[in-house]
Amino acid sequence: MCGIVGYVGAKDCSEVLVNALTKLEYRGYDSAGIAVFDDGEIRTVKTKGKLDDLRQKLKEVGKPSGHVGIGHTRWATHGEPSDINSHPHSGARVTIVHNGIIENYIELKEFLISKGRVFLSETDTEVVAQLLDYEYDGKPLETIDRVMAELKGSFALGIMFKDFPDRVFAVRRESPLIVGVAEGECFIASDVPAILQYTRDYYLLEHDEIATLTKDGVSFVDERLQPIEKELKTADWDMEAAEKGGYPHFMIKEIHEQPEAIRTTILPRIKDGLPCLDECGITLEELKEFKNITIVACGTAMHAGMVGKYVIEDLARVPVNVDIASEFRYRNPIVGRDDLVIIISQSGETADSLAALRLAKSKGATTLAIVNAKGSSIAREADMLIYTLAGPEIAVASTKAYITQLSVMYLFAFELALAKETLSVAECKRLISALQKMPDAVQYVIENCEEKCKYIATKLVSAESLLYIGRGLDYALSMEGSLKLKEVSYIHSESYAAGELKHGTISLINDEMPVISVATQTDVIPKTISNIVEVKSRGAEIILVCTDACARGLKDGIADYVVEIPHSEELLMPITAVVPLQILAYYTAINRGNDPDKPRNLAKSVTVE
Ligand code: M6R
Numbered sequence: 001m002c003g004i005v006g007y008v009g010a011k012d013c014s015e016v017l018v019n020a021l022t023k024l025e026y027r028g029y030d031s032a033g034i035a036v037f038d039d040g041e042i043r044t045v046k047t048k049g050k051l052d053d054l055r056q057k058l059k060e061v062g063k064p065s066g067h068v069g070i071g072h073t074r075w076a077t078h079g080e081p082s083d084i085n086s087h088p089h090s091g092a093r094v095t096i097v098h099n100g101i102i103e104n105y106i107e108l109k110e111f112l113i114s115k116g117r118v119f120l121s122e123t124d125t126e127v128v129a130q131l132l133d134y135e136y137d138g139k140p141l142e143t144i145d146r147v148m149a150e151l152k153g154s155f156a157l158g159i160m161f162k163d164f165p166d167r168v169f170a171v172r173r174e175s176p177l178i179v180g181v182a183e184g185e186c187f188i189a190s191d192v193p194a195i196l197q198y199t200r201d202y203y204l205l206e207h208d209e210i211a212t213l214t215k216d217g218v219s220f221v222d223e224r225l226q227p228i229e230k231e232l233k234t235a236d237w238d239m240e241a242a243e244k245g246g247y248p249h250f251m252i253k254e255i256h257e258q259p260e261a262i263r264t265t266i267l268p269r270i271k272d273g274l275p276c277l278d279e280c281g282i283t284l285e286e287l288k289e290f291k292n293i294t295i296v297a298c299g300t301a302m303h304a305g306m307v308g309k310y311v312i313e314d315l316a317r318v319p320v321n322v323d324i325a326s327e328f329r330y331r332n333p334i335v336g337r338d339d340l341v342i343i344i345s346q347s348g349e350t351a352d353s354l355a356a357l358r359l360a361k362s363k364g365a366t367t368l369a370i371v372n373a374k375g376s377s378i379a380r381e382a383d384m385l386i387y388t389l390a391g392p393e394i395a396v397a398s399t400k401a402y403i404t405q406l407s408v409m410y411l412f413a414f415e416l417a418l419a420k421e422t423l424s425v426a427e428c429k430r431l432i433s434a435l436q437k438m439p440d441a442v443q444y445v446i447e448n449c450e451e452k453c454k455y456i457a458t459k460l461v462s463a464e465s466l467l468y469i470g471r472g473l474d475y476a477l478s479m480e481g482s483l484k485l486k487e488v489s490y491i492h493s494e495s496y497a498a499g500e501l502k503h504g505t506i507s508l509i510n511d512e513m514p515v516i517s518v519a520t521q522t523d524v525i526p527k528t529i530s531n532i533v534e535v536k537s538r539g540a541e542i543i544l545v546c547t548d549a550c551a552r553g554l555k556d557g558i559a560d561y562v563v564e565i566p567h568s569e570e571l572l573m574p575i576t577a578v579v580p581l582q583i584l585a586y587y588t589a590i591n592r593g594n595d596p597d598k599p600r601n602l603a604k605s606v607t608v609e
Contacts, residue, residue, distance in 0.1 A: 009185025036069030079122030091133025348376025404593030479580030
């Protein structure tokens with residue numbers, strides 16, 4: 001997704017902008033640019049490609065020299081990645097950077113063309129720049145306000161007016177934007193990591209608020225242009241947390257951070273050996289009343305919801321429906337007053353998940369957000385909120401966010417089951433104690449399985465297609481394993497319920513289709529083993545991720561490679577079983593020469609539909 005930065009202060013602005021953009025690379029992008037006031041003129045340098053291409057271009061043309069500017073990494077939506085379509089975009093007196101989508105840009109463009117305006121790019125952003133210029137009356141705030149009233153869609157904008165060389169303006173609707181502050185300087189950014197190298201203090205810009213940044217500070221007005229006071233926040237991440245800390249990639253660093261992430265997430269929510277979600281606004285009395293639960297999310301977060309469904313239904317006996325947010329929001333879903341809708345999201349800004357949350361609220365359902373990014377839109381708009389405390393997740397492929405989403409799902413399921421009286425206090429204490437052991441169990445798996453997975457990954461490097469199979473919780477988990485592999489290795493893969501194979505999919509099996517089977521659930525292991533034998537006899541190479549107990553009972557030759565993980569509480573096994581699947585995906589990507597942190601065509605935070 002696009003990344004916005006802006007700076008006003010005493011430092012070399014071009015330098016600050018490019019440094020800050022580096023910290024937003026994880027969002028995914030295909031071009032980059034900056035615009036800086038240089039001797040009273042706005043100088044723009046932009047290019048298709050990566051920040052290294054921009055650095056090269058800045059060397060060639062000479063970097064703008066000044067102290068006020070805006071910068072951008074673009075993830076193409078309107079118009080192909082090209083120099084011309086890259087941001088910043090300008091009108092005669094205005095230059096802007098934009099994140100989001102302007103839904104009515106065609107009408108606005110037609111209007112502006114009818115007024116004699118000429119467009120250079122195919123972007124919706126240039127329409128906003130031209131409209132600002134068209135409306136400009138020498139008063140920036142009034143102009144921005146009028147233009148905002150004409151825009152439909154989502155946007156975060158960094159704006160410079162030629163007449164005001166000492167300031168940057170910022171505004172947002174839907175798309176996130178923060179304003180960082182330090183002594184004698186101010187910043188704008190799409191996300192906190194961009195500014196951490198300069199300051200930890202920031203404001204969250206709310207919908208339709210306009211910020212004016214000068215070197216002396218920032219002021220805010222609402223959509224009626226009334227001055228407003230805002231709460232200053234302090235990021236509890238440090239630079240090191242947002243950096244690679246010695247690992248070659250964020251993905252493997254974040255895999256290794258999982259024990260700590262689980263610990264941090266569950267610890268404050270356990271009191272006297274029982275789950276305690278009071279601080280999240282959740283009470284047993286309220287929980288008791290819900291008749292149905294719908295979990296809505298996208299991608300990895302949705303897969304965490306799949307595990308949640310098995311666990312909640314098993315323990316609390318409440319029916320759970322798991323829905324993909326982009327499907328939920330465009331159906332007429334059956335949710336209402338008796339229902340709880342849980343939205344899971346790492347970023348808290350995923351456009352479809354946010355829309356699903358709003359739809360659920362409008363239908364009278366109570367909403368609970370399980371979110372990692374503090375102060376994000378989903379976190380703020382949901383009725384109840386549980387933060388996953390995974391820290392910043394930079395790699396596009398989600399790992400530690402997933403494992404903390406699972407941890408929260410367990411805590412929630414335990415709490416709900418207590419409320420519904422389907423779980424005794426003694427049994428709940430036993431499960432909580434098992435959950436508290438999971439950080440160590442994950443640590444053990446990382447330490448003992450990484451080398452093996454690394455080796456197995458060398459065998460997958462030339463596969464064109466792969467199948468993941470499992471039953472019950474192992475099936476839910478395999479969905480995540482499959483997504484992880486395909487997003488970073490670009491090998492096609494599917495996750496299948498093992499028992500469903502013979503209803504069609506088994507026809508795909510031959511000696512060119514490796515099968516990864518997950519077998520951690522004792523009651524269905526014999527069935528899964530039968531499915532493994534079926535695919536093995538059709539030529540498939542088998543990689544089996546199973547508990548040590550299961551491995552001991554295996555006949556020789558059933559699996560080509562076995563990754564053993566320690567047996568623990570079966571309901572909690574997805575927490576440990578996902579780890580080898582993540583590591584396999586990571587090393588397969590490395591072996592294929594891919595950058596696992598920035599998979600092609602993907603963005604970390606999908607803030608457009
Ligand atoms: O920020 P969110 O959790 O709402 O993002 C949802 C998906 O885009 C995300 O989980 C995606 O599938 C992962 N990056 C995949 O690893």
